[in-house]
Amino acid sequence: MSLAKRNAVVTGSTSGIGLAYARALAAEGANVLINGFGDKDAIEKERSGIEKDFGVKCVYDGADMSKPAEIAAMIAHAEKALGSVDVLVNNAGIQFVSPVEDFPIEKWDQIIAINLSSAFHTIRAAVPGMKARKWGRIINTASAHSLVASPFKSAYVSAKHGIAGLTKTIALEVATFGVTVNCISPGYVWTPLVEKQIPDTMKARNMTKEQVMNDVLLAAQPTKQFVTVEQVAALAVFLCSDSASQITGANISMDGGWTAA
Numbered sequence: 412m413s414l415a416k417r418n419a420v421v422t423g424s425t426s427g428i429g430l431a432y433a434r435a436l437a438a439e440g441a442n443v444l445i446n447g448f449g450d451k452d453a454i455e456k457e458r459s460g461i462e463k464d465f466g467v468k469c470v471y472d473g474a475d476m477s478k479p480a481e482i483a484a485m486i487a488h489a490e491k492a493l494g495s496v497d498v499l500v501n502n503a504g505i506q507f508v509s510p511v512e513d514f515p516i517e518k519w520d521q522i523i524a525i526n527l528s529s530a531f532h533t534i535r536a537a538v539p540g541m542k543a544r545k546w547g548r549i550i551n552t553a554s555a556h557s558l559v560a561s562p563f564k565s566a567y568v569s570a571k572h573g574i575a576g577l578t579k580t581i582a583l584e585v586a587t588f589g590v591t592v593n594c595i596s597p598g599y600v601w602t603p604l605v606e607k608q609i610p611d612t613m614k615a616r617n618m619t620k621e622q623v624m625n626d627v628l629l630a631a632q633p634t635k636q637f638v639t640v641e642q643v644a645a646l647a648v649f650l651c652s653d654s655a656s657q658i659t660g661a662n663i664s665m666d667g668g669w670t671a672a
């Protein structure tokens with residue numbers, strides 16, 4: 412139980428990778444604030460399931476990661492309900508696929524807000540407490556798209572390159588305070604986010620579902636396998652450990668070899 416007495420906030424944790432982070436951190440003894448959208452009953456089931464399965468405290472906050480005031484209130488909620496924010500995982504994210512000339516302006520603004528600016532807002536609210544306590548772990552979910560691009564994902568690729576830069580910058584700012592800041596860059600992980608972009612990619616590229624799966628998604632991944640949410644979460648747990656205290660400002664790929672090519 413390497414994270415007993417630690418308190419964690421995971422944005423976008425009602426689904427996919429975020430939920431796996433929350434459960435993996437709780438399995439190590441951390442209390443967790445989960446966040447994200449979805450069916451009320453399903454979220455309550457996940458929240459109470461975390462408490463029951465791991466014997467930790469788990470609270471839910473429905474803050475919209477595109478709204479700075481709600482983000483600040485969520486960090487305050489975690490500090491009040493759990494006592495502190497020792498681990499901050501910025502994970503909420505959305506995708507939209509379109510050629511740039513048709514890319515809706517509001518989708519660009521929304522992706523930059525949720526996938527990039529939200530991390531600025533959570534970090535600026537959580538860092539003072541981490542610095543005061545001289546311990547903290549900030550983990551941002553970037554993407555292989557923080558290192559390389561794919562066509563038709565202008566906003567997503569821009570936001571993910573941005574999160575990689577934000578990670579390095581904050582790592583330098585807090586380096587002497589026992590606070591590490593890293594990003595994890597998965598390749599394709601099988602989650603609702605990936606499943607949902609298949610129809611748009613089919614349209615944008617005029618392909619069948621099978622062609623998108625094999626020729627677009629796994630085409631980039633030399634192992635020809637999807638990353639699992641549990642593998643991503645296990646890396647986050649390692650980054651929270653004392654063994655990882657000298658890993659900071661890093662962008663760690665978990666992409667089946669995608670960005671080696």
Ligand code: NAD
Pocket residue numbers: 422423424425426427428429446447448449474475476477502503504505525526552553554555596597598599600601602603604605
């Ligand atoms: P997902 O769709 O399963 O989960 C996204 C989560 O974010 C959900 O909990 C959702 O409710 C939440 N969310 C969305 N908009 C929100 C908002 N405005 N406010 C609060 N919460 C919001 O997706 P996922 O695949 O688990 O993605 C999680 C992160 O991992 C994203 O940042 C994504 O870019 C990144 N990522 C995913 C993959 C992949 O292949 N799935 C690869 C690389 C990076």
